[in-house]
Amino acid sequence: MTLAEKIAQRNAEAERKKQAILEKKALIPEEETEEEKFARRQREKNAIIESDLANAADLFSGVKVTDGVVGPASNLETMRPKTKDQFSEYTTELVALIQKHEKQGLYVSFLEGLFRELAQGCRDVDVRKFATTLTTLANEKQKAAKDALKTKKKGSSKPSLVAAKVNTVVDTKDYSNDYDEFDDFM
Incomplete structure (x- = not known):
């Protein structure tokens, strides 16, 4: 149903309600006191306002207004x-x-805070069930990581018949592994 159809439907419904109110007014005797008339008018006025507000809420239930721009509300x-x-x-x-924000640096701390806040109520x-589920997930991920490391080690340790190249060039600028002459002092 388009927006124009919804508006027309709501307007027709509002007119029908106003007609019903006018018909009720015709049936009311003229012998009322001023206070009774005022109270009745206030009740009718409040009923009309409430019905108009309810119609507007129903009409705009699927629409989101942001910064003056009207667009469809998100599914969530x-x-x-x-x-x-x-x-x-x-x-x-x-x-x-x-998960759109999964690559952000603070994503993990966000999830920790989110789980904590959601579990408060x-x-x-139930919180122990959540913890068990998360622990199981962590164990599965850890096992998968270990399996991935094992397959990498097995694949790279194949024996080969080609002699390995030996680096015979000595790095003359690296002094970290050299003999320290001050170790023998005294």
Whole structure:
């Protein structure tokens, strides 16, 4: 549904509500006191304002206003997950948004703070589950890194029949490994 259609629909609904209010006014007897009339008018006025605000909120629920520019709201802002599949989709969107900054230097400290803040409202049992999950992930990454090192060592240690080149040139400018004459003093 386009924005113009939504606006037309909301305007029609508002007109219908105003007509209903006018019909109610026609049924009200004229024997009211001034105080009753004033109170009734205030109630009607408040009802109209509340319905207009509700219509505006419904109309602009999928639109985001930033610096005077109106554009579509991001999917994360409009999502209201309730089922497991919806939370899975929400997780995917959120991870994609956060991983954009993965190359930044403070990314790891950001994640530490994020996990700490998110876990504040959880029970201790749930926090232990998170910790177990993260520990398992760390162990898997450590094992994968060790396996990667093992395969590199095995691949580079193949025996060869070609004699290795020996560097016979002595570096005359490097004095770090030379004999120190002051070691024999006294």
